[in-house]
Every structure is written in C-alpha cells, then in structure tokens.
Amino acid sequence: MNVIAVVISFLACDIAASSLLHCGLLLLPLTLDPFGAESLLCLWLVALVKLALLSQTSLSLLSQAGRGSAVRGRAPLLYAAALCALTPALQSWQRAVYVKPVEIVTGSPCLGFCLLASAVTATACLFWETALPCSAGTEAGGSSGEENKQQARVLFMRVIGYSKPDTVLLGGAFLFLSLAVIFEMFIPFYTGKVIDILGSRYKQNAFSSAILFMGLFSLGSSLSAGLRGGLFMCSLSRLNKRVRVLLFRALVKQEIGFFETTKTGDITSRLSTDTTLMSQSVAMNMNVFLRSLMKTLAVLSLMVSLSWRLTLVTVIETLLISILQNIYNSYYQRLAKEVQDSIARSNEAAGEAVSAIKTVRSFATEDTEAKRYDSKLSDTQRLKNSRDTFRAAHLLLRRLITLAVQVLMLYYGRSLIKAGEMSTGSLVAFILYQRELGSHIRALVYICSNMLNSVGAAAKVFEYLDRRPLVSTDGSLQPETLRGHVQFKNVSFTYPSRPDVPVIKSVSFELRPGEITALVLLCV
Numbered sequence: 137m138n139v140i141a142v143v144i145s146f147l148a149c150d151i152a153a154s155s156l157l158h159c160g161l162l163l164l165p166l167t168l169d170p171f172g173a174e175s176l177l178c179l180w181l182v183a184l185v186k187l188a189l190l191s192q193t194s195l196s197l198l199s200q201a202g203r204g205s206a207v208r209g210r211a212p213l214l215y216a217a218a219l220c221a222l223t224p225a226l227q228s229w230q231r232a233v234y235v236k237p238v239e240i241v242t243g244s245p246c247l248g249f250c251l252l253a254s255a256v257t258a259t260a261c262l263f264w265e266t267a268l269p270c271s272a273g274t275e276a277g278g279s280s281g282e283e284n285k286q287q288a289r290v291l292f293m294r295v296i297g298y299s300k301p302d303t304v305l306l307g308g309a310f311l312f313l314s315l316a317v318i319f320e321m322f323i324p325f326y327t328g329k330v331i332d333i334l335g336s337r338y339k340q341n342a343f344s345s346a347i348l349f350m351g352l353f354s355l356g357s358s359l360s361a362g363l364r365g366g367l368f369m370c371s372l373s374r375l376n377k378r379v380r381v382l383l384f385r386a387l388v389k390q391e392i393g394f395f396e397t398t399k400t401g402d403i404t405s406r407l408s409t410d411t412t413l414m415s416q417s418v419a420m421n422m423n424v425f426l427r428s429l430m431k432t433l434a435v436l437s438l439m440v441s442l443s444w445r446l447t448l449v450t451v452i453e454t455l456l457i458s459i460l461q462n463i464y465n466s467y468y469q470r471l472a473k474e475v476q477d478s479i480a481r482s483n484e485a486a487g488e489a490v491s492a493i494k495t496v497r498s499f500a501t502e503d504t505e506a507k508r509y510d511s512k513l514s515d516t517q518r519l520k521n522s523r524d525t526f527r528a529a530h531l532l533l534r535r536l537i538t539l540a541v542q543v544l545m546l547y548y549g550r551s552l553i554k555a556g557e558m559s560t561g562s563l564v565a566f567i568l569y570q571r572e573l574g575s576h577i578r579a580l581v582y583i584c585s586n587m588l589n590s591v592g593a594a595a596k597v598f599e600y601l602d603r604r605p606l607v608s609t610d611g612s613l614q615p616e617t618l619r620g621h622v623q624f625k626n627v628s629f630t631y632p633s634r635p636d637v638p639v640i641k642s643v644s645f646e647l648r649p650g651e652i653t654a655l656v657l658l659c660v
Contacts, residue, residue: 312364315356321431383411386600424583431572435572442558442562471519471526620649624643
C-alpha cells in the first residue's frame with residue numbers, strides 16, 4: 137500500500153501546485169490565444185515552476201516511504217517531469233498539427249485541463265508501479281546489465297576489427313547500399329506525381345517524364361541492391377573463413393588437459409555454428425541494419441517534405457507501437473521461458489518412466505506414470521494457450537492502433553487537401569511512405585535483437601581465441617646429441633576433469649635406448 141499512498145500524495149501536491157499557479161495567472165490581465173506563442177510560452181514556464189516544486193516533493197515522499205516502497209530510484213523524478221510536460225507538450229502538438237486555429241479563448245490556461253492531465257498521468261504511474269513493479273533483483277542487476285551492454289559493445293567492435301581486410305568490399309557494399317536506398321525512396325514520390333498528372337489536366341510530356349524517372353530509379357535500385365548483397369555475402373564468406381582458421385589454430389595449441397575437460401561437441405559447435413553467427417553480425421546483420429536505418433531516415437525526411445503535419449500524426453503510431461512492443465517483449469519472453477521449462481519437465485517425466493520401465497512394471501504403476509505425464513502435458517498446454525492468447529491480443533491491439541492512425545491520417549489529409557496545403561498525389565505518396573516506415577522500424581527492432589545474439593556467439597568464440605595454454609609447447613631448447621635415455625623421478629599425475637583422484641603418485645622409472653618398457657597401472 138506504500139505505493140498507492142505515495143502516488144496519491146504526489147497527485148495531491150501536483151493539484152495544489154497547479155491551483156496556486158492558476159490563481160496567480162488569473163491575477164494577470166491576459167488574453168491568450170491557445171494557438172499563440174504567448175500561451176505556449178506561459179504553459180512551459182508554468183511547467184518549469186511545477187517541475188522544481190514537484191521534484192523536491194517527490195524526493196521528500198521517497199525518503200518518507202522507506203526502503204521497502206515500490207517507488208524508488210529515478211521513477212518519482214520521471215513522474216514529475218511527465219506530469220509537468222504533458223499539458224504544454226499536448227498544446228504544442230495541437231498548435232503544430234491544426235491547419236487553422238479553431239477558436240480564440242480569453243483568459244488564463246484551463247485549470248480543469250491541467251488537473252485532468254495530472255490525474256491521467258498519475259493513474260498511468262499507479263498502473264505502472266502496481267502492474268509492473270520493480271524487484272530488488274532488478275535494481276541489484278542494474279549495474280550488471282550495464283556491464284553486459286558495455287561488454288557487448290566491446291565484443292562487437294572486436295568483430296568489426298576482424299573485418300579490416302575486407303574494407304574495400306564493405307566500402308563498396310555501403311556505397312551501393314546508399315544508392316539503392318536513394319533510388320528506391322523516389323519511386324513512391326513519382327507515383328504520386330503520376331496520380332496528380334492523371335487527376336488534373338493531362339500533360340503528355342510530364343507524364344512521360346515521370347514514368348521515365350520511375351523506370352530509371354527502379355532499375356538503379358535493383359542493380360544497386362544486387363551488387364550490395366553480393367559484396368556483403370563475399371565479405372561474409374571471407375570473414376567466416378578467417379575466423380575459423382584463427383579459432384582452429386588457437387585450439388590446436390591448447391594443452392591436452394583442455395580436451396579432457398571440454399567436450400568435442402562444444403569445440404565443433406564453436407567452429408561451425410558460432411563462427412557463422414559471428415560473421416553474420418558484420419555482413420548480413422549490418423546489411424539489414426544499415427539498410428533499414430537509412431530507409432527510415434530517408435522516409436522520414438521525405439514524409440516531412442510532403443507534409444510535416446501529417447508526419448507528426450504518424451509519429452503517434454510509432455510511439456504507441458513501441459510502448460506496446462516493449463510490454464509484449466517482456467511478458468512474452470517470460471511466458472516462452474515457462475513453456476520451455478514445462479516441456480523440459482514433461483520430457484523428464486517421460487524419460488524417468490522409460491529408463492526405469494522395469495521398476496514401473498514391477499510395481500504396476502503404468503497408469504500412475506501415464507497420469508503424471510498427462511498432468512505435465514496439461515501444464516504445458518495451459519502455458520501455451522496463455523502465450524498464444526497474449527500473442528493474439530498483442531496482434532489485435534497493434535492492428536487496431538495501425539487502423540486508427542490510418543483513419544486519422546486520411547481524415548486529416550482530407551482537411552489538408554481542402555485547405556490547399558497538399559495534393560491528392562502527395563497524400564498517396566505519403567501513405568506509401570508511411571507503410572514503409574512501419575516495416576523498416578520493425579526490421580530495426582528485430583535486427584537489433586539478432587545482433588545481440590550474434591555478439592553472444594562471438595563471446596564464446598573469443599573465449600577460446602583468448603585462452604592461453606596452461607602448458608606451453610613453444611621453445612627452442614634442444615640437446616646437442618639425442619641419446620634416447622629418459623628418466624622419470626617421483627612423477628604424480630591426475631586428469632584435469634578429476635583433479636582430486638591421482639592416477640599415478642610418486643612413480644619413478646627409467647627408459648633406456650634399445651629397450652621396451654611397459655607401464656602397467658591398476659584399473660579401479
């Protein structure tokens with residue numbers, strides 16, 4: 137209940153501060169246009185004053201709530217910033233996207249609107265703290281999470297370093313990547329031009345010119361994309377071969393005890409699977425990442441050039457989808473882990489029954505084991521149903537958000553066309569760009585997680601590359617004459633996998649040239 141008390145107290149302080157500031161504004165003889173610069177400046181100044189007051193209040197409430205409160209860390213300061221910035225940010229957004237001011241309001245900023253914004257934000261904060269509470273382990277693991285991110289960056293830069301011999305190939309690939317993006321971005325633009333030409337007075341020269349440019353840009357995009365992919369794949373093959381050779385050289389130099397403690401499957405997996413994933417982080421993943429990033433920036437710039445007001449409306453979808461995707465990822469990963477654990481438990485139950493089938497048959501517990509296995513499978517099915525339901529709900533919400541934003545964009549685009557601020561062809565081109573923007577952002581989110589997986593595989597490869605042999609095999613010392621006479625004095629030996637179990641202990645013997653000596657040990 138501490139979190140509820142803290143949020144309610146925080147909301148009360150915000151209402152009090154808003155009321156006092158509102159009363160102070162009422163004393164001023166102001167006639168403010170809600171779409172004017174003076175009104176926005178006034179709102180932002182009020183927000184700064186509230187931020188100073190609420191920041192101190194949040195720190196005081198945090199100290200009084202105690203260490204066991206769910207509200208801790210930087211959360212109260214973030215809440216204060218959200219409360220203070222919501223009203224002026226919304227008013228600024230309305231002033232930006234409205235084609236014409238709707239009405240002129242006389243008086244100071246609306247107190248009811250400010251209090252409503254505070255209540256909505258505080259409710260969101262309360263939901264965040266109760267539905268998604270911060271655990272002690274999360275705070276304790278914060279520093280370790282930062283260390284993991286730093287380590288991932290270092291590993292990624294090491295992978296980039298292994299690609300230096302392919303600088304020419306990668307440079308050419310990046311060049312053709314840029315050309316492909318530039319050519320591809322102008323195709324929807326000229327599509328809109330063709331629609332404008334067909335919708336107005338038909339001009340043969342303008343129509344032929346637009347069609348010619350569309351064909352040239354399509355041809356240039358196809359050629360550049362093909363050359364880009366070929367160069368990236370060539371650099372991928374070269375990097376994969378280079379890393380495999382380096383890893384194999386590092387492995388064959390290890391001491392014999394290393395191969396006693398390390399399974400052959402782990403070594404072959406590093407040589408085959410992990411080196412391939414490591415190479416993909418530079419070639420394939422960087423290809424997709426840079427292509428999606430450049431297309432995202434290019435699409436945004438062209439959308440702003442067509443209509444910066446419609447671009448602001450489109451940003452709403454990106455923000456909502458991003459928030460929804462973050463919540464979905466956290467819950468879905470937890471559900472997926474629970475499903476995998478449940479499958480492992482069911483497999484374990486089946487394996488125990490099959491491996492001990494003689495005992496099961498002796499005690500006539502076949503039905504009991506079948507019921508136990510059925511119970512494990514039922515738990516797995518229940519978790520899978522929860523996972524699939526959550527996935528379906530996420531897909532439904534994402535489609536609804538996309539549909540709502542598209543309807544809003546069409547309605548607002550119609551208003552801009554009626555106001556003469558854009559043409560029908562420009563709206564069609566904007567819609568085409570908006571669809572591409574969503575796919576590029578999703579590709580960026582996917583490829584970032586895939587690159588982290590590749591860096592994880594690179595960490596396993598670098599673990600072997602950086603390992604120093606415990607027994608050095610290098611050296612240039614050699615006798616002048618080789619007699620073949622070897623003496624062993626007080627030799628003890630244990631396997632690295634079982635260091636506490638001696639194989640031989642204080643054994644001495646002598647090997648003479650021309651003789652055959654057999655060392656026989658007791659096998660226990």
